[in-house]
Amino acid sequence: MTRPIPRPTSALPLVVHVVNSLAIGGLENGVVNLVNATSSRFRHVIVCMTADGPLHARLRPGAEVIVLGKRPGQDPWALLRLVRLLRQLRPLIVHSRNWPAVDAIPAARVARVPLVIHGEHGREVSDPDGRNRRRNRIRRALAPLVHHFVTVSTDLRRWLIEDVRVPAAKVTAIHNGVDLSRFGRGGRLESRVRLGLPAAAPIVGTVGRLDPVKDQAGLIRAFATVRMAHPDALLLIAGDGPCRAELERVAATLGQKDHVRLLGSCDDIPTVMSALDVFVLPSIAEGISNTILEAMASGLPVVATRVGGNPELVEEGVGGALVPRQDPTALAGAIAGYVGDAELGRRHGQASRQRANGDFSLERMVEAYANLYTSLAASRLARSA
Secondary structure, three states: OOOOOOOOOOOOOEEEEEEOOOOOOHHHHHHHHHHHHOOOOOEEEEEEOOOOOHHHHHOOOOOEEEEOOOOOOOOHHHHHHHHHHHHHHOOOEEEEEOHHHOOHHHHHHHOOOOEEEEEEOOOOOOOOOOOOHHHHHHHHHHHHHOOEEEEOOHHHHHHHHHHHOOOHHHEEEOOOOEOHHHOOOOOHHHHHHHHOOOOOOOEEEEEOOOOHHHOHHHHHHHHHHHHHHOOOOEEEEEEOOOOHHHHHHHHHHOOOOOOEEEEEOOOOHHHHHHHOOEEEEOOOOOOOOHHHHHHHHOOOOEEEEOOOOHHHHOOEOOOEEEEOOOOHHHHHHHHHHHHOOHHHHHHHHHHHHHHHHHHOEHHHHHHHHHHHHHHHHHHHHHHHO
């Protein structure tokens, strides 16, 4: 734990969000967006089980961040520290997210927190379909301790109900939202100049942590095929992570070293999106992708794998294309369709922007979470009256 917690000075209800860390990622981005947008309605504390992270800097003043420093594997002392922290904070709600924060469920009940919410935001490459029997048994055993579950896609909601066997009445799907004011405003040429990219070349790009589950290696293989017909094309990969060296090796082996740009960690994602002609997400598994939403808000056509919540975002043949996961041939064909037809890309990009505006705004997401928190609190008070 980083430091003692001051006594609350606000009458607003306190929500404690428990996450693995504030590293750059879709889950963490969603938590930051929610905390920032509801600071006038709730008081927030974010508990990081293992470490802080770069997204801490995006939080508005007043949002407390506490790091427990949990060691890899089983760490009962971290669980004990979490119980003590929750007893000290006395929140109305504990909202944990994904498997690394599942310890918060029993900790919250031991600490007598009135409401416990658990969110499922996606899966790891080691268990892309959520079939791990041990983990599902634990999820099933913990389900009675959770007052409500939130998933970021209807696919994850179906999985919790049908595979984990959580009662349907306890599970709500709330899609992520995108801040439309941040995306789709920058000029294409200006963004390319800022990033040192050629002005006229067709540029394909992706954004995300360099992790096996994101399968950027498969994208590089598909891009090598695209370049056979479009030799001036360029692939941009924004993000960092454990797979960087492997991606560099794949690009060099395929003769694409000079045509694949690894930008590393990037804070200015709107500029990256503005520089692209096509956005690609080649993930093996996905919850709901914030980067797809950001690409849609930027007015880009989207090529994505048909996994998780991706089909809930991308309207095939309207705003983009969906392909099987780990199929470089199909991925290359979909990308080439846009690289070779700028007008098609423009039409599908416009449709993507309209869909993001109508169905996936940040305001809609924030209202859904705020309403859920409020309704659960009201129901809890009514039962205890």
